Amino acid sequence: MNKNHRVPSSRSLSAVEVKSKFGAEFRRFSLDRSKPGRFDEFYGLLQHVHRIPNVELLVAYADVHGDLLPINNDDNYLKAVKSANPLLRLFLQRKEEADYTAFGTDSLTRKKNTVLSAVLLRPDPNKKKPPVIISLPKDFRPVSSIIDVDILPETHRRVRLYKHGQEKPLGFYIRDGSSVRVTPQGLEKVPGIFISRLVPGGLAESTGLLAVNDEVLEVNGIEVAGKSLDQVTDMMIANSHNLIITVKPANQRNNVVRGGGGGGGAASGSSGRSSDSGASYHGYASHAAAASGPTHIIQNFPVGELESDEDDEDLVIEVGGEAETIRRTSSNFSIPSLPRYEPHLNLRTTTNSSSAFSLNANGTLHGSGSSGSLHNPNASSTTPSPDRAKERRSLEEEGTVITL
């Protein structure tokens, strides 16, 4: 038992450990890294190991950054296998459960997946009428998004920057300045905070949503008015895991044009159509050119309450005798052995990479709220649904406590 995960044998290098979760059940098996096969074979295998031969499945995996990404064709299947090191974590769902046309209302799906995957975890597009999808990337994770379009004045833009790990700096500078406001007493010059510089290749630049001389109005919902440059700097750095800044863009030409009537519900949700295409194209293109990693930009995507509470779980390393007992707890599954797939038992890896993984997953795998949250993003925060709680627990199962 220990051999399997302790010793990085030649087999484990060539094998991909797969842990597949369907409902509350887990299955573990391995794939040959060099010959992963095709997606439909894999799909059949999943149905087999879970013993759900006739269930239509939606397959998703957690990538190294903790994002939940779909597997629905050969390309992203290969990517998933390639990126697994060594564990590939799969999350299976019944297609009919996930297959609601208005995905925004499907809280289950939304909660189980990231905001992003909620968009992209469409059922097979061939089967149903393909909804409007901004793009159909093979493998991506969000870099930034414009949020709260419907509650902000048109002149403002609220941008969320997703910081994945530490590999890429946020990459911008802010400065002091003054801006002119209209007050009951007339025009008044007030001090403000402005973006002064974007670092080439940095996250901020690559999004295209922030530009030099944009005035920063809020940081994670807290107004910066009356705060010093250092205070705002500290607030941004302290929130850098999940930075949401509201800016008044210097260039007001790319603003969202809002419909006059202002429909409710889903209509307003989609009313956040971006007219900022130029900027977004720029961001995408520049990033693609940099080719440092797969990215995608989602803009105007309605994000509900971002429960960032657990986004910074601290790492506790126990040093003591209990390590053994925890190791023993994993149970054996009896999985019908197939010639190609060797079942890996007790694959609760204890390496550091997996710890980092789960931490990241905690950081970004929180779903968005219901569509109601579009109007009152705070309302949904008070009632976390049991599903979400359950899901979180299951995600945390490899949790933040690492046993050595």
Add this chain to the structure above:
Amino acid sequence: MMKFRFRRQGTDPQREKIKQELFAFNKTVEHGFPNQPSALAFDPKLQLMAIGTKSGAIKIYGAPGVEFTGLHKDTTAVTQIHFLPGQGRLLSLLDDNTIHLWELVVGPHREVGGAKKEGGVCLKQVDNYSLPGRPGIESCSATRVTVLLLLKSCDLLCIGTEGGGVYFLELPHLMLKENQTLLQDQVTQSLPDDYRCGKSLGPVESLQEHPQQPGKILIGYSRGLVVLWDLSARHADQLFLGKQQLESLVWERSGSLFVSSHNDGGYSVWPVTSGNSYTPQPVSSTIPYGPFPCKAINKILWRTSQTGSPVLLYSGGMPRASYGDRHCLTIQQDKEHVTLDFTSRVIDFFTIHNIELDKEFDDPAALVVLLEEELVVIDLQTPGWPTLPTPYLAPLHSSAITCSCHISSVPPKLWERLINTGKAQRSRLRTHMSWPICGGKNLAPPPKQQELLLTGHEDGTVRFWDASGVALTPLYKLGTANVFHTDCDEPHDSSNDHNMQQEEEEWPPFRKVGCFDPYSDDPRLGIQKISLCKYSNKLVVAGTAGQVIVLAFNDEPSDHSVDVSVVDLLQDREGFTWKGHDRLEPRLKPAPFPPGFQPQVLVQCLPPASVTAVALHTEWNLIAFGTSHGFGLFDYHRRNTVLARCTLHPNDSLAMEGPLSRVKSLKKSLRQSFRRIRKSRVSGKKRTITTPTSKVHEANAALAEQEEVAPVQRRIEPRSADNSLSGVVRCLCFADTFLHDGTHHGPTLWAGTNSGSVYAYALEVPGVGSGCVCERAGASEGSVCVEAVLGKEIQLMHRAPVVSISVLDGRGKPLPDPYEASQDLAIAPDMTNAHSVLIASEEQLKVFSLPKVSAKTKFKLTAHEGCRVRKVTLVLFNSAAQEDYSEHALVCLTNLGDMHLFTIPGLRPQVRYDCIRKDDISGIASCVFTKNGQGFYLISPSEYERFSLSAKVLTEPLCSVQLDRPLESTATSDGTAMHPQANGTHRNQTGQAEGRTEEPPYTLSSPILETPLDSPLSCADLTLDTTGDLTVEDVKDFLKTVDEAENNLRNMKEEEGRSTGILIN
């Protein structure tokens, strides 16, 4: 997007009331020596002394505990102060040529936590006056005031000016007597021609009233002419034709002669005999330190005495070439001649002598010299003129303060021993005189408990101060330099012996006086951390060169050698070379140690980096210490090292190996103290000068100012782990708690680093712990050692430096100090319920459950407010209304200088107060809290401001003065009734508290209850921290206001018809 995790507490009127009874912010008193004094005055009738400062503060001192403070509206230097003797009034002259009249009045009643307090006497400005420019003369310097003379009758003020004119003001209304003005022309007319020679007489240098004949004043002009002027007859009685540039004048008591001091370092004695209208020559003229050119004698006093010839006191006059840079004051009587050699500039001096008219002699009792950095009092009655120790105004900064530490409720036993030892230390001074400045009456009740303030200094001394009352009195001084070999190896604290030795055959007969000595022998001696156990009288002192000294109190002198232990904190880190300073060389031979705290063990950390944290647990005989490299645990009873752990980040090994970063940090720590002094000197006491200009002007000026500000950039980068200072140990803490499991508690050690790591060790202390005292078979000689086993490592994800760690018991209360529980001095901690640990980082406050470290509550201060935690402490607040009600709270000082109070363990924000200016870095860094809600911080290198966060515990001056006139009381509504505060360092900053500028900022510091307590509008709401306190309902409101603003914007836009590019919010 916004998270409002905290229900508004303000909605609960009950809680609001409790909060009011618990918390109140007051700046109560300033301890130490006023920064940059510029004027001195003495009221011989009331026995009060006043000191003016360059920042426009006036401080009056009487008997210990009697203190009044006044602050001019402008931050202009006070150049002169004059008492109206016996009236409790004084006049101040500022550098901007204005004259202010101050009065002692009965202060307003104050409301503290619902309880009314009798208002004490306080100082209030009642009037001011500025001399109008003389018509026809353009240069305004002509009416610049040079000297003031207050007649004994107190109804007339004579003003000497630069232009040579003398003006007269009627008192106390400060009305100019236009027709009486004496211009120079009038005097010149009566001069003999050969003296006149066409030049002006120069500015008025001195005005002195005739001691016997009221209405006659002596006017001295800069060029040397002295005129005896009859005020009523308005003519010159006598003219004294001095030829030497005049500096000062003084009358002899009888009025038969006066003395003038001159620019060339000489003084002349002039006879005053009626009938002579011209006196061309003085009786005698002396240049005491001649014949080589001398500096001017700035001020001279001539005091007659019964015992012999008159006492002559003068400042300056030193030979220019050889001693021109000395700050000296000479006392001369007959053959006795002493040149007091001070370490800082002489500002002013006076003598305390007989003032009754019927006495024949002055008989000076004491000389009070105000220097730039200290106050020196010389006993003139005791032969040898010894110095008198001051009960207050002690120069805290005699060597720069490097750290401080406060001990509440000191046991009487230790207190007594400290006092006795301190007395023995000072007994060499051989003076029995009581403190001569003893006016006023201290009405403050005697302190309920004794409080000690310990200050560590750059020269390796630790000073113990009595901080129980308003006057911060030195108790005892401990030197640690004698543990080491230093360059100038001499017995410490020998300044007084020196004085005696130096009196021999030297001319001038110098005598070093005063204790201000900013030059440290060796900066490595500097004290960085202090920890004292008041029950076992054990003291741990840690310094700049990695030295940790354990001291024990001994009433007897002792000759012994100090055990030295070396702890290598780098452990097995290879390839690291220390390029900082060397360790201090310990003295290996037995050395004599005077009574008091005597060193027992010296633990030397290697590399000898500055110690950044210490902890002492006397019950377990353990000390823990940390540097920028790691931390160690030492058993001082068995004299062995229990643990040494390197905290350098493994990934940093490359970065750390490059010693450059290390050295940089080290130099930093060395320079820190210097820089701190300089900084706090520079970071002036800027106050906005409120002139009655229109608001438009102000706004324009503000706008212009903003434009001038060069834009500063800040990079937004998340913190990375490879900061070269990540290994610095920031805090250490001992606790008896549950680390392994929930059933067995035992000694633990906690350490937090700069990179957000927390290490928890389980300790096995023989004889302590829940039955886990294991008899170790085979242990050598059966001696059991303390052992430490790593229990947990916590890495805070946000990686911010850990500022403090404390363990809370089952009831959520902090654990008591060692010996407190075992000796029934405190309530035993709750060991039945689960403990928790409170970890405060620079960015967040977090409570984790124990033994399984899982986060229970947290408060993200930086993410919400943009401020960073600087100091954190757990404080017991007693209710001002209910005798038995008390609450523990977490007090947190941020880098913006404000105090946030939180409940524990719930971490709910309670109150926020602005306390220190945010640019006052040394003030924030020096802040130290007491255990019951008070605190101290340095407002200048020499002064501590004392503040109180508690509504109940308050140490403030409460005193009265017996005056000739009835005391008026101020109207309560008067804004100036605010407790006067000097130096202007602590104005509540307006408009900082979330745009609540409509409220007077002053309500923050002393809540005056205008609304009923239980009203939701009660001003306690003001002190709420709104950011964390909004509820969902508030959010809606918030959003609505956004909508409204938006609508307004739209409307406005429509009206304006597409005016683009204007931001509206």
